Amino acid sequence: DIQLTQSPSFLSASVGDRVTITCRASQDISSYLAWYQQKPGKAPKLLIYSASTLQSGVPSRFSGSGSGTEFTLTISSLQSEDFATYYCQQLNTFPRTFGQGTKLEI
Amino acid sequence: QVQLVESGGGVVQPGRSLRLSCAASGFTFSNYAMHWVRQAPGKGLDWVAVISYDGSNKYYADSVKGRFTISRDNSKNTLYLQMNSLETEDTAVYYCARDRCSGGVCFSHFDYWGQGTLVTVSS
Numbered sequence A: 001d002i003q004l005t006q007s008p009s010f011l012s013a014s015v016g017d018r019v020t021i022t023c024r025a026s027q028d029i030s031s032y033l034a035w036y037q038q039k040p041g042k043a044p045k046l047l048i049y050s051a052s053t054l055q056s057g058v059p060s061r062f063s064g065s066g067s068g069t070e071f072t073l074t075i076s077s078l079q080s081e082d083f084a085t086y087y088c089q090q091l092n093t094f095p096r097t098f099g100q101g102t103k104l105e106i
Numbered sequence B: 001q002v003q004l005v006e007s008g009g010g011v012v013q014p015g016r017s018l019r020l021s022c023a024a025s026g027f028t029f030s031n032y033a034m035h036w037v038r039q040a041p042g043k044g045l046d047w048v049a050v051i052s053y054d055g056s057n058k059y060y061a062d063s064v065k066g067r068f069t070i071s072r073d074n075s076k077n078t079l080y081l082q083m084n085s086l087e088t089e090d091t092a093v094y095y096c097a098r099d100r101c102s103g104g105v106c107f108s109h110f111d112y113w114g115q116g117t118l119v120t121v122s123s
Helices: none
Strands: A004-007 A011-014 A019-025 A033-040 A045-049 A063-069 A069-076 A085-090 A102-105 B002-005 B010-012 B018-025 B032-039 B044-050 B058-060 B066-074 B076-083 B092-102 B110-113 B117-121
Touching: A004 A085, A011 B018, A019 A033, A019 A085, A019 A102, A033 A063, A045 A063, A063 A102, A069 A085, A085 B044, B018 B032, B018 B092, B018 B117, B032 B066, B032 B076, B032 B110, B044 B066, B044 B076, B044 B092, B058 B066, B076 B092
Parallel strands: A011 A102, B010 B117
Antiparallel strands: A004 A019, A019 A069, A033 A045, A033 A085, A063 A069, A085 A102, B002 B018, B018 B076, B032 B044, B032 B092, B044 B058, B066 B076, B092 B110, B092 B117
């Protein structure tokens, strides 16, 4: 199975900050990676797919990059509604796997 | 608009069975692969199973293989998860999610999710 390791697991930041979350895969997954945002008590929401394609309706302050085994999610200027937990997911093989999550806190 | 509504969760004893349902609306259900994903209390996301648009292909996480069965009824726009021999470790919120890929046997990212249904396995 492909393992995904996110770093950091916890991140404290302030409104207006630029933050970057990293996701490393245990083997080459090309660009088969998605990012999701989850708020407490809610279902996950798709942010980015194919490593760098922004899902329709997602603010442009979110961006993704990377290929192979290393990927990043960047939020250019944090807004209050961005404080949540973020997960990466590989879409290269089954079983689909998620990273352990990065909790972004104020 | 796309809607996915899970039901069937509840409290069940270890070793017993439960069937979850996911009612889909707002899109042509029979065109899309569908997934089940779970989340144990306070934990991360855990992919469970997928079924192709026509039910011909199914894949499972090792942790549920042989115990859980994913199925669908395209005439009823409904996805199912039959869970047998439940274990305490199966306690989680179970989400159904739509796969973005449509029109054939293909699999991609998850673009819509239901609100989840809680399954608690406890004696």
